[in-house]
Amino acid sequence: MATQIESVESIRLIIFIAVFAVMALWEFLAPRRPLSSSKAPRWGSNLGLVVLNNVMLRLIVPLGMVGVAYVAQASGWGLFNAVEAPYWLEVLFSVILLDLVIYLQHVTFHLVPLLWRFHLVHHADLDIDVTTGLRFHTIEILISLGIKAAAIVLLGVPPVAVVTFEVLLNSTAMFNHSNIQLPLGIDAVLRWLVVTPDMHRVHHSWHKRETNSNYGFNLPWWDRLFRTYRDQPQDGHLGMTIGLKQIRDEQRAERLHWMLALPFVSKSTNATERKED
Template sequence: MSLAEVAWPRRKLSVSRKGRWPVNWAIVLLDTAIVRLLFPLGGVGLAVWAGQVDTGLLNQLELSPALEGGAAFLLLDLAVWFQHWAAHKVPLLWRVHQVHHADGDMDVTTALRFHPVEILLSFFWKGAVIIALGASPEAVLVFEIALNGTAMFNHANARLPGCLDSALRFLVVTPDMHRVHHSAARNETDSNYGFCLSVWDRLFRTYVRMPALGHQRMTIGLSPEKSRGARRLGWSLLLPFRDNGRNP
């Protein structure tokens, strides 16, 4: 996706990669170290455990592996959509989630720019859902690969042909669709919460087709001050503890 951003950029970046990527990647490395240290087994390990103790909804139903895997994928994606929606609606959750939105440009590294506290909360939430569902390890693995892959795809500053974008967004979230969510306009920030499947935003009426100002003229981020601060690691990590958490 990084190569696609270079070959077919959608927007001109306001700040060079050199000015943004070191902090974004530093946050990624910190998040990875924390999760691996505290939760070495991850979601797949929780799914293995749930199967061993025969707990969870899907473990109680006699479904074919394909049907069980499909149901687990859909419900896990719905759970992530709900988590994202809650991160915008609950002030305490917004305090940490705004670190993701503070980035003044949007590219593939923005997909991975999450405060460590949000990463931990996300792990607990997904872990609880995995156990409650009794999702199989295979379904969890496929879901995690799809979630991470589509997140980097739909955050990428890459241009898709209009006809391809229109076709893809009936199933998955495209870069143009998710870019609306990173708009500085409040009504656009509170839309298009999906990371993988696009159906949930249509179902819950949070879908916005395009930004009011168009993709070239729209402002990405929260405010000029926060966009500047987002390029500093210490500022980004301390933002949830000094900001009032108000969704702009």
């Protein structure tokens, strides 16, 4: 099992590097909006956080979520290990249901003040590009890990579905945060199938009602189903301000040590206060 997981991890890493490189090159050649702050320190901090999070994940769960799925399978735990269904259907439903779990988790991170403290590190980025899609506080990653593990065990998600979902989520997060120019006609069709950069950018607006919309990372259907969908930002994609109104200082928003400290020093924890705008 360990060898299989090692090779899966290598494939995941190759896909991650490839998608990152394509998005980074695309946003360099055809950017959607000019960036407001200098790229080097932002990228250094955002990518520094990615490395830190991954080292931590390796230490805590060396076999990752795929390992959890193998254990659930071997023990016969969860819904899909209890019912007889075609394998492809189990994989398909697992990927869709895991995406719903991630949508609900994202909404919860906005609603619960204690969780918002950690999630605001993602929203404090003063620009939005491919690296924003990877910028999550270590504690948020840990909480998310627990939620995903619980969902995998309860549903009895097959290991193949876990790998598929993790690769998809990782790739779409980099795609929908990227600062790429995508023809509007293509965006209009594509956003029925997958969350596009123009759709997700609304979620990074400094207007709170826009921040509290378009929670999807992968499938765009949950936002439409649960009425959290917002078509376009009120100030337009070029005129909108990215980030949070209370954190406009580059030193705080874009230095790794500040990002890690932000949840513990931020005053913005009140979900009710955040509804005003």
